[in-house]
Amino acid sequence: MIFNGKQRIWSEYQKEIPDDHYFYVRSCIRQNFFPASEKTFLDIVQNRLGLDFFETEHHTTCGGIAYHSDSIPQETLMTIVARQFALMTDAGYKNYVASCITSFGIYTETLETWRHYPELETKVRESLWKATKREFNKPEYLAHASDVIYKLRDRIATASVNRLVNKKTGEPLKVVEHIGCHYSKMFPSKGVGGAEYPYVLTGMIEAWGGEIIDYPERRHCCGFGFRQYLVKANRGYSLSNTHKKFESMKPFKPDMIITNCPGCPYFLDRWQYVISEMEGKTYGENSQGIPVFTYEEVAGLVLGYDPWDLGLQIHQTGVEPLLDKMGIIYNKADKYKL
Amino acid sequence: MGKLFDKLMEDYRFKEGLNACINCGTCTAICPAAEFYKYDPRSITNTVQNKDDAEIEALLKSETIWYCGECMSCITRCPRNNAPGLIIMALRNLSQELGFFIDAEKGRQQYVLNKVLCGNILNFGYCVYPRTFLYKDHPESGTTGKWIEDNLEAIHNRLGSNLDGSGVGILRKIPQEDLDELKTIFDVTGATARLDLIEKLSLKKADELGFTQEEYIEHIFTITEIDHYQH
CATH class of the missing domain: 1.10.1060.10 (Alpha-helical ferredoxin)
Incomplete structure (x- = not known):
């Protein structure tokens, strides 16, 4: 097919996302702060849709947070990545999917750097062999887990029991989408929709009945900044950047925020609490916060999962305003039941 | 040049x-x-x-x-x-x-980053690990963060994690043989030598400033004395 004009430009930012057969690697931050999101993801793709997503107990961190905190050299990072690829090769897979955005950026950076500098790939292969006696094939396809849900968005919509619609008014819910910086800012062609107009979350929201809000600081970083959050003395950086985003989105009265990065929902959730404690300022209706979700949690709500099975009780900013708008029935007494 | x-x-x-x-x-x-x-x-x-x-x-x-x-x-x-x-x-x-x-106040923070992040990688196989992510260091995690810390195992069990368990799953215990491979990768690719150098220079600096190792770590983690900011 021949595309012209905007269609041609847009076509450069489309990804051919495989339907099935993935080697799945987990996210350090997702497992710590949103564990039920990974559980929900695998439940949707494996149990509800019957797809093949393989996990091995032997995979580890990719080292990405240490790398972007400048604690490990590039060659160390790439050799850990190469080891993950060796596990994929041993398991007989060619499609590689990462739960983490930092990892997705790390894998993309590694493969692209090796493409530009083949001698570095050779060196890393030697280091991996020296350290572990392992060998590897590179993935034929690299995805972020949000790419997979984007690909499946219409199947999820077909199976939906809830829509991103205000049940009382019938109006679409107003949604802020926040894309993790390392999804496509470094390598725009590797993300659905590129870096300026990423479509990976927008596509989900539109398919599930919501309406996306455009606001000035839509592409601004959540403020994680690696060492700027991890070191207590630096955290003002992280808080200030989140504050900037909330000040920018507030006039548009969002009902909810959806994110595709493991860290971003944590910071957008927790810093709302801190701003409220420090300044008494809130950004949602009725002096409440704006509920923040992972895309797996939103997919789960659309599919009718119980909110507390999705782990929404471990958010700091209350999610109930959104559940009420969607008309989701939930048991308040079960929220903190263990 | x-x-x-x-x-x-x-x-x-x-x-x-x-x-x-x-x-x-x-x-x-x-x-x-x-x-x-x-x-x-x-x-x-x-x-x-x-x-x-x-x-x-x-x-x-x-x-x-x-x-x-x-x-x-x-x-x-x-x-x-x-x-x-x-x-x-x-x-x-x-x-x-x-x-x-x-020589830089912000540069000296690398020591604490190395301790935390590389410690987690080599000891547990994760960059972030819940038993070392403490509420006292992260009060911004809020009342929920405190509740999670106080009920860590029960909450992870409720949400389907496999915290420190065997086999696959969320926050599983990564087998020792895999941790050993990570350590060898650190040794072969220069990370271990880097960590040793940073530690040596940091402990020397701590000595110059009259801090014990523990006091120095607490200091660089929590305090900046220079005006780094836009006004």
Whole structure:
């Protein structure tokens, strides 16, 4: 097919996302702060849709947070990545999917750097062999887990029991989408929709009945900044950047925020609490916060999962305003039941 | 041609990140760090492309190279395909290799980052691990964060984790043989030597300042005494 004009430009930012057969690697931050999101993801793709997503107990961190905190050299990072690829090769897979955005950026950076500098790939292969006696094939396809849900968005919509619609008014819910910086800012062609107009979350929201809000600081970083959050003395950086985003989105009265990065929902959730404690300022209706979700949690709500099975009780900013708008029935007494 | 510039050119990130900066300042305009800190990625990029050893050495010893958050927003917007974020990574790498990081308050924080992150990687196989992510260090995690810490195992069990369990799953115990491989990778690729160097220089600095190791770690984790900020 021949595309012209905007269609041609847009076509450069489309990804051919495989339907099935993935080697799945987990996210350090997702497992710590949103564990039920990974559980929900695998439940949707494996149990509800019957797809093949393989996990091995032997995979580890990719080292990405240490790398972007400048604690490990590039060659160390790439050799850990190469080891993950060796596990994929041993398991007989060619499609590689990462739960983490930092990892997705790390894998993309590694493969692209090796493409530009083949001698570095050779060196890393030697280091991996020296350290572990392992060998590897590179993935034929690299995805972020949000790419997979984007690909499946219409199947999820077909199976939906809830829509991103205000049940009382019938109006679409107003949604802020926040894309993790390392999804496509470094390598725009590797993300659905590129870096300026990423479509990976927008596509989900539109398919599930919501309406996306455009606001000035839509592409601004959540403020994680690696060492700027991890070191207590630096955290003002992280808080200030989140504050900037909330000040920018507030006039548009969002009902909810959806994110595709493991860290971003944590910071957008927790810093709302801190701003409220420090300044008494809130950004949602009725002096409440704006509920923040992972895309797996939103997919789960659309599919009718119980909110507390999705782990929404471990958010700091209350999610109930959104559940009420969607008309989701939930048991308040079960929220903190263990 | 400066020797330090040549050293930087050995880093693939520097080779990729520095093309021909036209000093337009787009990177500074988009940069989250530049709005918060006294930070200007444009001038850093210009300094390194001038290849002056004395200026680059001053940069390697400076506070400014530690202000970037590595979000890489600059890469998307640069009209000449420079990547100030990657240049910063190369500068931080060389600053640590040459021991210059110890001259900067923000640079000295590398010791605590190494302890936490590399400790988690080598001991548990994760960059972040719930039993070392403590509420006392993270009060911003809120009342929920405290509730999670007080009920860690029950909450992870409720949400389907396999915390410290065998086999696959969320926060499973990563087998010792895999942790051993990570350690060997650290040894073979220079990470262990890097950690040892940072520790040696940090303990020397702690001694100079009259701190025990524990006091020094607490100090660099919690306190900055210099005015780093935009006003």
